[in-house]
Amino acid sequence: MSDDAFERSARRWMRAYPLWWRERRGGELLGVLEELADDGARRLDLRTGLSLVRGGWATRVRYRPPWHRVVLYRLGFTRLPAQFRWWAAQDIQGRFFPLREMTPSIGMLGVLIALPFMWGPGRAQFSWLSLLGPLALAALSFVPAMDRRLRRLAWERAFADRPSLSRLTDRPAPPAVPERLRPRRRSAARPGLARAAFVLGLGAFVLPVAAAVAPQRVDMVPCAVDDVAWCAESVVVAREPHVGGALVVWLALAVLAGAVVGARAARRVRRASLPEQPFRQLVATRVPWGSLTATGAIGAVALGEATGALVQLFAAPLAGLCVVGLGLVGGQLYGLRRRGDVDAWAGIDAWRVATSGGVLVDPPYRETIVSPAPPDPSRPTEGPVPG
Amino acid sequence: MAIRMTEQVYLVLLALADHPRHGYGVVQRVLELSDGAVRLSAGTLYGVLDRLTAAGWITESGEEVVDGRLRRYYRVTDDGAATLAAETARLESLTRRAAAVLRPGLAGA
Numbered sequence: 001m002s003d004d005a006f007e008r009s010a011r012r013w014m015r016a017y018p019l020w021w022r023e024r025r026g027g028e029l030l031g032v033l034e035e036l037a038d039d040g041a042r043r044l045d046l047r048t049g050l051s052l053v054r055g056g057w058a059t060r061v062r063y064r065p066p067w068h069r070v071v072l073y074r075l076g077f078t079r080l081p082a083q084f085r086w087w088a089a090q091d092i093q094g095r096f097f098p099l100r101e102m103t104p105s106i107g108m109l110g111v112l113i114a115l116p117f118m119w120g121p122g123r124a125q126f127s128w129l130s131l132l133g134p135l136a137l138a139a140l141s142f143v144p145a146m147d148r149r150l151r152r153l154a155w156e157r158a159f160a161d162r163p164s165l166s167r168l169t170d171r172p173a174p175p176a177v178p179e180r181l182r183p184r185r186r187s188a189a190r191p192g193l194a195r196a197a198f199v200l201g202l203g204a205f206v207l208p209v210a211a212a213v214a215p216q217r218v219d220m221v222p223c224a225v226d227d228v229a230w231c232a233e234s235v236v237v238a239r240e241p242h243v244g245g246a247l248v249v250w251l252a253l254a255v256l257a258g259a260v261v262g263a264r265a266a267r268r269v270r271r272a273s274l275p276e277q278p279f280r281q282l283v284a285t286r287v288p289w290g291s292l293t294a295t296g297a298i299g300a301v302a303l304g305e306a307t308g309a310l311v312q313l314f315a316a317p318l319a320g321l322c323v324v325g326l327g328l329v330g331g332q333l334y335g336l337r338r339r340g341d342v343d344a345w346a347g348i349d350a351w352r353v354a355t356s357g358g359v360l361v362d363p364p365y366r367e368t369i370v371s372p373a374p375p376d377p378s379r380p381t382e383g384p385v386p387g
Numbered sequence: 388m389a390i391r392m393t394e395q396v397y398l399v400l401l402a403l404a405d406h407p408r409h410g411y412g413v414v415q416r417v418l419e420l421s422d423g424a425v426r427l428s429a430g431t432l433y434g435v436l437d438r439l440t441a442a443g444w445i446t447e448s449g450e451e452v453v454d455g456r457l458r459r460y461y462r463v464t465d466d467g468a469a470t471l472a473a474e475t476a477r478l479e480s481l482t483r484r485a486a487a488v489l490r491p492g493l494a495g496a
Contacts, residue, residue, distance in 0.1 A: 025433065025459075027457040028409075028410060028450075028457050028458070028459045029410070029429060029433060030456075030457075031409075031410070031411070031456035031457050031458060032409075032410035032411050032414070032429050032432070033429050034456060035411040035456065036411065036414065036429060047428070048428055048429060048430070050430075051428035051429060051430030051431060052429060052430045053430070054430055055429075055430030055431065055433055055434045056430070058434055059433075059434070059437060062437070062438075
């Protein structure tokens, strides 16, 4: 059996189980899967994989707190009972936690915005622009500083007696399983930044052109209701014969903002001290799916809005964002070039230094040993089973 | 935690009744006890083991590493053994009644 290929395949299917479950029983389950598989199997068969998906999701449902407790916990009214502490800890440390945490706020804002469209005096015509508020709130949750703050506050709220976010000391002590320390793989900074600069540069060039030549655009006008002063609706208007002054002002502001954030990023990167990273391995991205997707999206928006296939709505705002982003990425690249140790930087380092000033030191990634390893006298070995 | 005594749950309890077994050992024993009729998948097995552990009917009994693979052993607790005995008695009683119902028919065949 090709252990590595089979293990990778099995671990992919095992992701259906919650992280805490995999930490506790992943090695054991992997051992059973290897024993059940045919000799020489390089991947888990589909039937077994689907059984893991079903079992994993059943486990998630079984150990998830009741929904009413989750709602109260999410709103900050109550703590979860002790038996759900693992769930809460991994929820707070999991991906997209800030977005989950802000879901009630985003939902309430959405309801407030939707009310005038449904029941207001002289109901307003629905405008997609009204979604900008909730979307901005959602986007805010991805700002690193906001992310850290939300996680810290949630941790203190959930475990007031255990304020350290870095340790899960309240989980039951796991049984001793053989482990090895593996370095954390991070994407190298230079290729990622170069690709980001290309994509943002493309956007900063083609999107303003598309916004300028778009045959029609969205505009906001007062509602056609006499007695309602606060009501506005979106309408489609034809392009003016000249480039809009608002577009020029918007781009000028974006260039100014890009220059400011770029200069600050360059200064921060130039002055940052890079700590030793004994548990890190820098790797190059095999296929840059993110860059390819972003390039495709920018191309589609530019082409669609320039030809009139789409109403001009996104090209102008995106153009400004691309200009600011280009300044930020350019500042990082310039700062790294001045330092001369660009090959030692991970993309996450450059991003964190440029946006918050701190470098993340990766802890070792603990991995359960399931492949043959040298005998360790302190670990259980073959022999009688303890009763 | 309430747990429904399905055939799979009963067979896993039965597989652990005589002595502790690890996951793969349970799968093999269940296959043997059911005369090849029940082949537990890994997902099903660990769902049952999780529920039985939570119900207090089985408990972890030790672990070892064989050929580089981690094996965790499980054994039946006193509660589990009592439940298994009660379920077996119920099945025996059911079998006797079923046999009594079928006997006239069988005799006539």
